[in-house]
Amino acid sequence: MTKIIAVVGGKAADTRSLDLAYEVGKLIAKRGAILVTGGLTGVMEAACRGAKEAGGLTVGILPGDSHESANPYVDIPIVTGMGEARNIVIVKTADALIAIDGKYGTLSEIAIAVSLGKPVVGLNTWDIPGVIKAATPDEAINLVFEP
Numbered sequence: 001m002t003k004i005i006a007v008v009g010g011k012a013a014d015t016r017s018l019d020l021a022y023e024v025g026k027l028i029a030k031r032g033a034i035l036v037t038g039g040l041t042g043v044m045e046a047a048c049r050g051a052k053e054a055g056g057l058t059v060g061i062l063p064g065d066s067h068e069s070a071n072p073y074v075d076i077p078i079v080t081g082m083g084e085a086r087n088i089v090i091v092k093t094a095d096a097l098i099a100i101d102g103k104y105g106t107l108s109e110i111a112i113a114v115s116l117g118k119p120v121v122g123l124n125t126w127d128i129p130g131v132i133k134a135a136t137p138d139e140a141i142n143l144v145f146e147p
Contacts, residue, residue, distance in 0.1 A: 003033040004059075005144055006094035008087075008109040009043030009125065010101040017101035020123050021046035023137035024098055029056025031145060036061060036093050038086065039070045039077055043100045048073035061090045088112055096144040098134075099125040119144055 005028050007021060025047035028035045035051040037044035039060020048058040052073045060074035063083045070077040080086040084105055091097065091112040096119040099110055106125065113120045114130035121140045122131040134140035 003031070003095050003145070004036055004093055005033045006036045006090050006097045006109075007043065007047035008038065008090065008097055008099050008102060008106050009047075010103060010106065011038075011040050011042035011044065013042045013046075013101040017043055017124050018046040020137055021100045022050040024100065024123070024140060025050030025052075025056070025058075026054040027137055027141040029054035031141065033145075034059060036090060037074075038063065038090060038105075039074050041071060043102065045071035045073060047100075059093075061086050061093065084108065091116065091118065094118065096121070098123065098140050098144060099131065101125055 021043040029051040034057045036059040039062045051058050058074050059076045060070045061078050063086050065081045067077040067079050087109045097113045099122045110120050120131050121134050121143045123134050
């Protein structure tokens with residue numbers, strides 16, 4: 001079965017975080033996995049762009065009521081009308097998460113994933129129990145693809 005990896009993070013991120021997200025998205029696609037994000041800007045868009053440029057499939061779980069809010073690299077926009085509550089859908093859909101940058105929305109996704117026992121790897125994000133730190137995109141990808 002194809003793995004589904006979520007990339008969660010800030011919608012207004014710094015250049016370093018955007019570069020990390022782009023590379024992570026690319027590596028997810030190269031591993032043949034499906035990328036799921038919140039479908040908006042920032043880390044979500046950078047990861048989707050990386051995955052698309054590497055030939056991958058991207059899914060955006062959108063908070064609003066219109067598929068038009070999705071970033072241009074989302075293949076499958078899922079409109080929820082749920083606002084931040086859509087974070088639960090993102091986490092429940094994914095086999096593992098990679099968190100990059102982010103504020104409290106990202107923290108909520110991390111908390112939900114940890115409480116559900118899903119692996120969470122962090123790059124330049126919250127340093128809290130339950131988050132496995134990675135120094136590079138390659139290390140993050142290797143950690144989520146370990147058996």
